[in-house]
Amino acid sequence: MASKLLVDIHTHVYLPRYAALLRTRSSVPLIRSSATRDGKLDERLLILDHEPSGGRPVGPQYWDRDEKLKFMDKHGIDVSVVSTANPWLDFLPASQATTLASELNEDLEEYCSTSPSVQDVTSMKRLYGFGLLPLVPEITTASLLDTVKQISTLPHLRGLIMGTRGVGKGLDDEALDPVWAAIEEAGLVVFIHPHYGVDAKAWGDKDNGHVLPLALGFPFETTIATTRLILSGVFDRYPTLRLLLAHSGGALPQLSSRLASCIDHDPVVASRLKHDARYYLGKLYLDAVAYGPEELGFVSDVIARSNRFQAGSAITGAANRSVGSQRMLFGTDHPFFPPLNSTEKWKSVVENLEAIEAVQGWNTADKQGVRGANAISLFNLGK
Numbered sequence: 001m002a003s004k005l006l007v008d009i010h011t012h013v014y015l016p017r018y019a020a021l022l023r024t025r026s027s028v029p030l031i032r033s034s035a036t037r038d039g040k041l042d043e044r045l046l047i048l049d050h051e052p053s054g055g056r057p058v059g060p061q062y063w064d065r066d067e068k069l070k071f072m073d074k075h076g077i078d079v080s081v082v083s084t085a086n087p088w089l090d091f092l093p094a095s096q097a098t099t100l101a102s103e104l105n106e107d108l109e110e111y112c113s114t115s116p117s118v119q120d121v122t123s124m125k126r127l128y129g130f131g132l133l134p135l136v137p138e139i140t141t142a143s144l145l146d147t148v149k150q151i152s153t154l155p156h157l158r159g160l161i162m163g164t165r166g167v168g169k170g171l172d173d174e175a176l177d178p179v180w181a182a183i184e185e186a187g188l189v190v191f192i193h194p195h196y197g198v199d200a201k202a203w204g205d206k207d208n209g210h211v212l213p214l215a216l217g218f219p220f221e222t223t224i225a226t227t228r229l230i231l232s233g234v235f236d237r238y239p240t241l242r243l244l245l246a247h248s249g250g251a252l253p254q255l256s257s258r259l260a261s262c263i264d265h266d267p268v269v270a271s272r273l274k275h276d277a278r279y280y281l282g283k284l285y286l287d288a289v290a291y292g293p294e295e296l297g298f299v300s301d302v303i304a305r306s307n308r309f310q311a312g313s314a315i316t317g318a319a320n321r322s323v324g325s326q327r328m329l330f331g332t333d334h335p336f337f338p339p340l341n342s343t344e345k346w347k348s349v350v351e352n353l354e355a356i357e358a359v360q361g362w363n364t365a366d367k368q369g370v371r372g373a374n375a376i377s378l379f380n381l382g383k
Helices: 016-023 065-075 094-113 141-153 174-186 211-232 252-264 277-283 293-309 321-325 347-358 364-378
Strands: 007-013 030-035 041-046 056-058 079-084 121-125 127-132 157-162 189-192 242-245 285-287
Touching (some): 016 030, 016 094, 065 079, 127 141, 141 174, 189 211
Parallel strands (some): 007 079, 127 157, 157 189
């Protein structure tokens, strides 16, 4: 039964405490409240500079647990591993970020622990979570390690979500080494998620709404951040660290051989790593939020071939994409990108499930793995 569950590992929430903070702010990020002509409350979320249309309409689906469960029920999702949405605590001073991280982690534990159990699997809750670290400039290492310990002791938090800026210098900052070590020791999964994109000047002057920063900027941000992690040797120093990348790893799978070639030809980094750069992609987990079977199949090929690039490897032959599928996990990006008609099913669910089903070379067990069994194993759900 558990092997056939549908598990969503890329789904967000703005917990009430966090939403209340955003309502008090006058600069991005904020929630702006106003009244419509007929006197109804209209709330708009602004998390990026220059948001079109005055921000995204938000409502209970962003913070109300019952709305999350209704969404899950409508789409046949059995379990969700929920994370606070960007920009997390990046905009706060260190002391406030530390306090709020602790409070939000406790809030998320309650959100998950008091959720219903999965039907016929009473040991498994329908909601689990990724905690938050107060990753801001001037934070102390002790504060970060205390928060890692807190998350590891909250039974329904199985990992933590992290942006790409670290404590101000990126995720390849050596100051984070004690944090990576503590996360690895605790066995937590780190969900790497973008927020800042790339230089907005690249998008030009034409108004294209959110399309360029979301479709390209977010995945490029993830690509750059993960490449910097590889180049820094983090995966050599912490070989059992478990990182999950949003949006199927961005452009990194497509560019991984180019990356390896550039490393080989650059005397600054050519001898820095223990393995060919392509080896490290097999150490990662990726969500399956790619919207197309060809993309998912390609990503699973890149993951599957990684052992060929381990130092001293004698492995040859074509990659078995079934092996790559074992590190890919279904996600929806809820509550973002809602359908225009509230009665419709969400394309982020329908298209990603259809893509999983249509991947050539994945057998039934592979597809069940991506839909849920891989997540159950990775997050040790139900235990």
